[in-house]
Amino acid sequence: MNVIKLEFSLKQITPMIHFQNENGATIRATELKPKLDRFILLWMAYENNKVKCNEQKIDSETEILKKIVKEKDYDNWIIDEKHIALNYKMRIKATCKDENKDLLNHSNKRQKYLGNANYILDNRNKDEEDKYVSTFSKKILVKIICFDELLADKIIELLPILIDLTAFGLQQSKGYGNFRVDEIFKENKKQQYKPDIERNYIKLLKNFNTINNNVLVYKLELDKEKNDKINADYAVALNAIAEYNRFLKSGLRLDGIYIPSVIMKKYFKQNGYNIINEKKAMKQKLHLAKYNIENLTHHDNKKIINNYDFSDSGKIYYTRGLLGFAQLYQFSLCIKKNHDKFDIIPRYKNGKEKKAFWKVFDVKGKIGKEEISRFPSPLHYHVSENYKEIYIIVNNNSLISLQNENPIITFKEKYAKEEKQRKTYKKDKKEQVEYVQFTAKLPDTKKFDFESFFKVAGLDTILFMANVKNKFNEIYEGEYFLTKLEDNQNER
Known part of the structure; x- marks a missing residue:
């Protein structure tokens, strides 16, 4: 041997x-x-x-x-x-x-x-x-x-x-x-x-994309004109990844001000799909269940949550799930300036009461009778050796495979026993809690694909990352440029 x-x-x-x-x-x-x-x-x-x-x-x-x-x-x-x-x-x-x-x-x-x-x-x-x-x-x-x-x-x-x-x-x-x-x-x-990381990625594309576009690769790089002047470190790269991924998935916060998830919203609006995403459905369901979320349903005297017809459950889509399922979905029921308008939900940890303004939903997916235990994000971020390039590897095949199975995702409300805001009913002479819950679909391949998505997410444009810091916790002002790697590029 x-x-x-x-x-x-x-x-x-x-x-x-x-x-x-x-x-x-x-x-x-x-x-x-x-x-x-x-x-x-x-x-x-x-x-x-x-x-x-x-x-x-x-x-x-x-x-x-x-x-x-x-x-x-x-x-x-x-x-x-x-x-x-x-x-x-x-x-x-x-x-x-x-x-x-x-x-x-x-x-x-x-x-x-x-x-x-x-x-x-x-x-x-x-x-x-x-x-x-x-x-x-x-x-x-x-x-x-x-x-x-x-x-x-x-x-x-x-x-x-x-x-x-x-x-x-x-x-x-x-x-x-x-x-x-x-x-x-x-x-x-x-x-x-x-x-040569880029050469290896091109080899990857050439090998796995012979039948379908199984893999996509995008590059987020510092503005080339400033590249030589910028002392990038791993903290800048990691924080830029966190910021950009948050921007894709749920929006940003800058000095306490929430910047909406322009990518997902802009993508579906631009493609003419009038859908209800999971967060809107949660808010509307909580509103119908008599939760005091008036501050979330109005903005500048304008009602931003409509009375959707939930009898047509096909309208609700788990848009955030396109970038990976979470076991729990948590979001704030209140903004800071309106704390006094909301009945605080008590939380208990180690026997001590803690006040919270958060609502949590369990998330479970099913394909037929089989439960989906997890669906990791199809996006995988990798950092270059000089910390000036961030490569986004997209497992396109994993998302398409899941979309083709047409999973049903269930959202079910969770809350503490001590929570004041609840709707109850009596069954067998016992008081039961009526949970807020609903089902959603995953947008199919006709409604969502990554190549179209990244065109909306800043392809061939300069992006500014507002909250990026270096390893010394100092604000780092840099511009990033998003491009797509193609398998027909000449190997170096």
């Missing part, structure tokens, strides 16, 4: 959020190897034209992989058909932490994480729950022992692309936990390799 030794040197680009705060804490082989196994087989399925099914549907990727593992060509590669595991061993080691890129060292105060992660960075306060740390390693070594020459060459070819395409730890889709392959060694001999 041939034994081929490979070694990949990785460079960390952005902080990784996880539970361990040790010098050697980094990517886990148990997370990277399964991803690489699936990626190699899926890549080869498209590369060798073994993809038989043009239909985009849920679990199509798993079906393709099951067919591939049965191919005789891969007898020496696969050691576990059930878990789709390839015949090589992996070990990962981080040399030491880079304290200069530890976020805690840039503030005397115990702070929350950058962007919209909202995770506590350290565990100095033992009473806090959900403690996480950020780690930034100077160098990471991925050592692989492989038992097939062709498989070893495939790993050399595809691991750099997977690393550019994947992130690790918490909030990995928002730019955290980014790495790059820096050097490659085979049997202790350095291989010819020059890191």
Whole structure:
């Protein structure tokens, strides 16, 4: 049996959020190897034209992989058909932490994480729950022992692309936990390799878009005229990602003033679709249930919530769900200047009463009788090594597959036992709570597609990010330019 030794040197680009705060804490082989196994087989399925099914549907990727593992060509590669595991061993080691890129060292105060992660960075306060740390390693070594020459060459070819395409730890889709392959060694001999994230993305497009537009790639870059003058850092990139993603999904807040979600609203209005999104439906349902949300139904003496006919449930759409499902949907029932006009909802934590102005809905999706446990965001953000470009990888196939299944999403109100505002009825001589709930659909492929969406979201235009800060918590004024990568571009 041939034994081929490979070694990949990785460079960390952005902080990784996880539970361990040790010098050697980094990517886990148990997370990277399964991803690489699936990626190699899926890549080869498209590369060798073994993809038989043009239909985009849920679990199509798993079906393709099951067919591939049965191919005789891969007898020496696969050691576990059930878990789709390839015949090589992996070990990962981080040399030491880079304290200069530890976020805690840039503030005397115990702070929350950058962007919209909202995770506590350290565990100095033992009473806090959900403690996480950020780690930034100077160098990471991925050592692989492989038992097939062709498989070893495939790993050399595809691991750099997977690393550019994947992130690790918490909030990995928002730019955290980014790495790059820096050097490659085979049997202790350095291989010819020059890191080029854009070239790898073009390879990705060429391989996976032979049948459908399964993958789309967009680039958000600093204004080229200012590029050389701007000292960008990872905090600027991560905060820009958080700001832009919020802008796409739900709107922005600037100095306490809410800027509406112009992207989603503008997109559907521009395309002539008169729909009710989930948040409007929530407000109207709460209003009909006698919740005091007068301040949310009127603006400048103009009524902004109509009496929609909810008998036609087909009008309600889960527009935010196009960018990923959430298990809970939470929004404020009140704005600061009208606190006195709203009956406060009491919340209790550790036996202590806390006043809140928030309403929470459970979100559950179903395809037929099967419940959708989760639908991660089809958007995955990656940061360039110089922090001046942000690449948006769009898993177009995952959204189209879900749209084709026409899921039904249910929103059901949650509230504390002590909440005053509730509507009750009696059943079997017991007082029961009547929850506010409704169902919604996901806009289908005729109503929503990502290529049209990103044209509205600022394609080929300069965008200004208002709340972006650097790692020293200073306002960073920069302009961003959104473009689309095409697979017909010349490789560098």
